[in-house]
Amino acid sequence: xxxxxxxxxxxxxDNSLLRVARPARYTGNEWNxxxxxxxxxxxxxxxxxxDAYEIGMSNMGxxxxxxxxxxxxxxxxxxxxxxxxDMAALMRSRNIPLFSLESYRPLRDFDIIGFSLGYELAxxxxxxxxxxxxxxxFREERDDSHPLIIxxxxxxxxxxxxxxxxxxxxxxxxEEVLLEALxxxxxxxxxxxxxxxxxxxxxxxxxxxxxxxxHERGEVKSxxxxxxxxKSKIRRRIVSELPPPVTxxxxxxxEVVHDRGAIEIQRGCxxxxxxxxxxxxxxxxxxxxxxxxxxxxxxxxxxxxYDEISLVSLNTSDYPDIGQxxxxxxxxxxxxxxxVPSLRLDSSAVSLVSSLPGRGRPGLTFAPEAGSDRLRRVIxxxxxxxxxxxxxxAAFSRGWNSLKLYFMVGLPTETAxxxxxxxxxxxxxxxxxxxxSGGLPQVRVSLATFVPKPHSAFxxxxxxxxxxxxxxxxxLRELLPRKGVKFSWHDTRVSMLEAVLSRGDRRTGKAIxxxxxxxxxxxxxxxxxxxxQAWLPAFExxxxxxxFYAHRERSLSEVLPWSHIDIGVSPAFLKAEYRxxxxxxxxxxxxxxxCNSCGLQxxxxxxxxxxxxxxx
Numbered sequence: 001x002x003x004x005x006x007x008x009x010x011x012x013x014d015n016s017l018l019r020v021a022r023p024a025r026y027t028g029n030e031w032n033x034x035x036x037x038x039x040x041x042x043x044x045x046x047x048x049x050x051d052a053y054e055i056g057m058s059n060m061g062x063x064x065x066x067x068x069x070x071x072x073x074x075x076x077x078x079x080x081x082x083x084x085x086d087m088a089a090l091m092r093s094r095n096i097p098l099f100s101l102e103s104y105r106p107l108r109d110f111d112i113i114g115f116s117l118g119y120e121l122a123x124x125x126x127x128x129x130x131x132x133x134x135x136x137x138f139r140e141e142r143d144d145s146h147p148l149i150i151x152x153x154x155x156x157x158x159x160x161x162x163x164x165x166x167x168x169x170x171x172x173x174x175e176e177v178l179l180e181a182l183x184x185x186x187x188x189x190x191x192x193x194x195x196x197x198x199x200x201x202x203x204x205x206x207x208x209x210x211x212x213x214x215h216e217r218g219e220v221k222s223x224x225x226x227x228x229x230x231k232s233k234i235r236r237r238i239v240s241e242l243p244p245p246v247t248x249x250x251x252x253x254x255e256v257v258h259d260r261g262a263i264e265i266q267r268g269c270x271x272x273x274x275x276x277x278x279x280x281x282x283x284x285x286x287x288x289x290x291x292x293x294x295x296x297x298x299x300x301x302x303x304x305x306y307d308e309i310s311l312v313s314l315n316t317s318d319y320p321d322i323g324q325x326x327x328x329x330x331x332x333x334x335x336x337x338x339x340v341p342s343l344r345l346d347s348s349a350v351s352l353v354s355s356l357p358g359r360g361r362p363g364l365t366f367a368p369e370a371g372s373d374r375l376r377r378v379i380x381x382x383x384x385x386x387x388x389x390x391x392x393x394a395a396f397s398r399g400w401n402s403l404k405l406y407f408m409v410g411l412p413t414e415t416a417x418x419x420x421x422x423x424x425x426x427x428x429x430x431x432x433x434x435x436x437s438g439g440l441p442q443v444r445v446s447l448a449t450f451v452p453k454p455h456s457a458f459x460x461x462x463x464x465x466x467x468x469x470x471x472x473x474x475x476l477r478e479l480l481p482r483k484g485v486k487f488s489w490h491d492t493r494v495s496m497l498e499a500v501l502s503r504g505d506r507r508t509g510k511a512i513x514x515x516x517x518x519x520x521x522x523x524x525x526x527x528x529x530x531x532x533q534a535w536l537p538a539f540e541x542x543x544x545x546x547x548f549y550a551h552r553e554r555s556l557s558e559v560l561p562w563s564h565i566d567i568g569v570s571p572a573f574l575k576a577e578y579r580x581x582x583x584x585x586x587x588x589x590x591x592x593x594x595c596n597s598c599g600l601q602x603x604x605x606x607x608x609x610x611x612x613x614x615x616x
Contacts, residue, residue: 004097008104011096020086024254025053028101031251032303034070034077035102041076043185045069046100046110046147050117050125051524053081058258060312061153061174062116063249068175075182078102078110079250082125085521085528088132098132107133112148112185115166117155120501121494121523123162124516126151130165137513139167139208144191152178156205157236157281158454158562161501163207164509167191168198170205171565172236172281175243177203199229203237206230210564212506218548220505220559233566238604242267242286247299251306260339261306263296264288265325269314270591271344273369274380274581275411277453278314280569284604285318285591290325294332301333308337317344318591323352330357345383350394364395367406370414371421377584378413380457380577385425392429396436403429403443409472410450410464412581419472423479430484444486447476449495453502454562455569457577460554463499465547466492493531497523499550505561507544514538570599 017023038044047065049056056062062079069077078100083091091098097106107113113133115126127137130149136142139149151162152170159169170177181204184197198204209230213221225232245263252259268285269278297309309329313319326338338356343349345366353364366388370376373385395403407422426443433441449469452461464472469492480487501508515523520534539546554560556575563571573596580587590596 004106005099005104005109008096008099008106011091011094012104016090016094019090021084022053022254024252025081026083026087026101027253028104030253031305032248033102033250034066036070036076038076038103038105040074042074043072043076043112043182044110045075045077045112045114046080046107047077048080048107048113048115048126048129050082050115050122050129051119052084052522054252054254054256056081056116057250057252057256059116059118060246060262060264061118063246064243065114065174065178066250067246067248068178068243072179072182074186078105080107080129082122082129082522083132088128088521091132097134098129108135108147110147112150115149115151115153117151117153117162119524120155120161120498121529123501123512124520124523126162126165127513127516128521137165137516139165142167142191148185148191148194154278154281155502157277157565157567158502158504159205159207159565160212160506160561161504161508161512163506164513166207168195168204168206170237171203171234172567173239174237175239177201177237196227196229199227199231202235205234205565207506214505214507220561220563222559223561223564233564236281236565236567238284238568239286240604242288245288245292245296247296248303249300251304258310260308260310260337261297261300261304262310262312263293263300264312265293265316266313266319269318270589271315271318271382272380272577272587272589272596274378274457274577275369275408275450275453277456280455280457280574281567282314283569283598284600287319290321290328293325294328297329297333297336301336307335308339310339310341312341314342315344316340316342317346317349317352323348323355326352326355326357346387346391350391350398354398363402363404364400365404365406366391368425369406369408370411370418371407371423371425372418374584375411375414375418375421377586378581379411380581380587382586382589385428388425389428389432393432393436396433396441399437401433401437401439401441403433403441404446405429405443406446406448408448408450409476410469412450412458412461413584416472416475419475420479422476423481426480426485430481440484442484442486445476445480445488447473447487447489449490449492451495451498451502454560455565455567455574457574457581459503459560459574460556460558460578462553463496463550465551466496469495491526491529494523494529496546496550497531497535500546503549503561507542508549510542511535511538511544514541568600568603573598 069075080100130137150168151166152174156169199206209227211226215221266287268282452458515534515538518534522528
């Protein structure tokens with residue numbers, strides 16, 4: 001293995017990288033990188049992000065785990081990202097295995113390779129990275145000589161599509177469960193012995209320990225433990241308090257997607273949008289104190305040199321006294337620019353953005369999601385048309401002359417009238433802008449396709465077919481004004497594949513493998529997405545119909561492929577939300593209203609306290 005490492009170093013030093021785009025993706029040596037003595041580490045982990053360097057280095061979760069693991073004196077954690085196609089071809093032609101950025105060690109040298117699964121269209125990159133590392137992609141073909149392959153991230157809340165390739169899934173917040181798993185990794189034993197011990201750790205799912213049966217029509221019949229150590233339900237891990245923030249993150253050598261510092265100010269969301277998976281799987285809400293945020297910002301500036309920091313949250317508007325926090329940060333660090341993504345659509349958000357310290361006026365982006373009040377009630381997006389227009393007027397009167405608006409088509413119960421209400425709302429927004437500023441503002445309309453996601457209130461819903469979506473796009477193109485409005489929409493084939501892979505069962509692994517064998521990698525990148533030549537024949541070869549997973553409405557009594565994953569929010573609550581959606585009934589935010597008894601009040605202390613205070 002020493003010779004392989006020397007070959008990799010020679011490869012990087014002999015001008016080979018001049019043949020590929022963005023060679024800084026592969027060189028490492030960044031500011032704040034952590035290098036440890038390989039021979040002194042009891043556990044060696046490669047943190048693998050299955051996308052390009054500039055995407056992975058913008059991921060806060062990767063930085064958190066890198067910091068957490070390397071704080072353990074006997075653990076070594078290094079990074080690896082998916083090489084772009086030109087680099088992958090060059091590595092194969094030179095017999096260079098995939099390597100880590102810290103020590104340039106081949107991935108096969110590590111004890112564990114941990115993949116971050118945050119987006120379904122990165123699945124084929126996992127197979128590509130394993131193959132480039134010289135590791136069999138199927139878990140059944142790997143033996144004790146190969147690293148243990150684990151995975152975490154939001155996609156693991158339905159682990160079944162990737163279960164043919166992953167030895168162990170970590171379900172939920174990773175900060176505590178990883179430390180508990182380290183105790184298992186430190187012990188010697190065969191891979192099977194390690195997996196059996198891991199199965200006893202709450203939040204760890206070992207797919208080889210379960211048997212899946214299907215009905216004749218294709219639905220899942222049962223998911224049952226096949227060995228005594230396997231639990232019938234895998235409970236999502238939830239940290240009760242946010243762990244200490246990362247104050248010395250790695251500073252990339254090249255421009256990345258989010259090229260700034262970042263502080264997670266809160267985790268979780270209680271708004272309850274029924275199409276939103278994140279709002280369910282990241283519950284309950286946990287907040288970082290103002291003082292901790294302010295101190296963290298100072299440390300990031302000192303350790304990284306950033307002059308811009310993002311305050312990260314699923315819904316930053318709900319962070320307590322966010323305006324005061326912004327003011328305090330501006331006073332403490334006068335030259336610091338701030339960004340606050342994920343703001344609620346209301347006039348207070350406009351005031352907040354107006355007050356941000358920075359070098360220029362940031363753009364304003366809001367997400368009404370639906371054009372009509374009726375459909376917004378269905379999806380539990382509790383913002384009225386009147387409030388939307390008030391927000392737009394406030395923005396235009398403060399000097400903005402353009403807005404970006406996100407809408408979604410294909411939502412459950414959607415009608416042609418709901419679709420037509422989108423251009424009607426856009427016209428009213430532009431009219432409000434003319435009245436507020438005297439000019440006619442520019443509006444960019446970005447249209448997404450509804451994707452039913454596991455563990456959301458709409459997990460049983462059907463996705464619109466391609467022809468149905470095409471008809472809605474045509475209607476919008478016809479009704480939206482051609483002057484002053486820019487209209488863009490997502491590729492409906494991408495949205496369908498998202499639905500298939502997010503709601504897939506164990507059989508879809510064959511299609512993932514077949515697509516990868518036909519060259520599918522970096523499917524999330526428009527220029528690389530190859531649906532007709534890679535994915536369609538892969539599904540056909542696997543004997544599967546994409547429509548079965550994407551376009552079929554489920555019965556509320558159907559066994560779902562992720563039914564054995566207990567996220568804390570109960571299936572009974574999600575079914576109740578589904579029924580309320582059909583009736584157009586709104587469910588209040590439990591921060592401001594009574595506890596909605598979503599199920600977390602059974603086990604999470606913060607929710608139990610909220611319930612007690614409500615009862616009192």
